[in-house]
Amino acid sequence: MRPVRNTLTTGAVIALVVGLTATAAPAQAATPGASTPAAGTRCATGTLSVQTLRSGCTVSSGTIALPDGRTFAVPAPGESVMASSSAAPGAPELAEVVIANTGTGGVAVRIDETWSGSAPAVRREQARSAAASAAASAAASAPAAPAATTAATTKCTSTANERNPYRWSSTVQWYYNESGQKSSYAKDALRKAANAWTGTIASCDRTVTSSARNSYVRLATQVPGLTDKGGCSKSNGYSVVGWGKLPSGTLGVTCVWYDGNGIAKESDQRYATSYKWSSTTACSGARFDTQAVATHEWGHLYGLGHVKTGTGQVMEPSGGYCDTGSRTLGLGDMTGIAAIY
DSSP states (O other), rough: OOOOHHHHHOOOOOOOOSSSSOOOOOOOOTTTTOOOOOOBBBBSSSSEEHHTTTTTOOHHHHHHEOOSSSSOOOTTTTTEEEEEEEEEOOOOOOOEEEEEEOGGGOEEEEETEEEEEEEHHHHHHHHHHHHHHHHHHHHOOOOOOOOSSSOOOOTTTOOOOBBOOOBBOOOOEEEETTTSSSSSSSHHHHEEEEEEEEEEEEEEEEEEOOOOOOOEEESOHHHHHOTTTSOOOOOOEEEEEEEEEOOOTTTEEEEEEEEEEEEEEEEEEEEETTTOEEOSSSSSSOEHHHHHHHHHHHHHHTTBOOOOOTTTOSSSSOOTOGGGGSSSSOHHHHHHHHHOO
């Protein structure tokens, strides 16, 4: 699946999930005349560039630095990590990123639509992505939506949905760190958002059943495994939702770690503390509705990607201020989650 990129002009929505923030190793200074690692050899330790990964060298730990300044902890061999984000009104989105560590094949990096890194790893990940897209297209052949009554595509007439390259095979056990939270009832809003995608879902005069499931465990002192620039830290086995600094214009980021079979194992989510938020029934002013944004982020966590702006779905990249309507799934959202689960 590939993300749908949009120019955001009206609103913003989302991102999420798990672990302790790892400290990136110091960047290595370039050595004039230094030899490039050979394919199959071990990369130098520390912070690696995408250019270095193109040599095909293997990595078991360390940090990858992207051209936009974000850093990602290298996932374990045979595992991948994906970061998705949403932006505030008028702000550009952070590029969607996948870091796939194939082990002996090296590391592949996808930044939006573009793959780079080790050639064998890139070929493998492209093949997996194509297979997943074909399977998603076949699984998503849902009943046709009712004919639209207007020219505009609306929440209950569009079946638009996109899938990320992972799903959960077990219950998502998650924790909440309330430090820095920007609304009084944020935890309740997050729990409602998590449950919006599970069980029997009724919306748009339709009903679907989703086997996706989650269980809130408790409050935690651990912080979500994300950096202030929106990168993903090292996986630690705990899915944590919390608050913190993010790049200007970014509302939230969700990181999901998954294995070579596309089974998710951990997810962390961070919401930006630089904006005003609301978690009450009524929302007014230049605030973002916590439940609405979190519903979008939990969509990412469960395996859904962005759809085009104008389809009226929760998984649009942007939802706007006080967009309480995005607490409820659209037809495309329902079609997507039912196809995955």
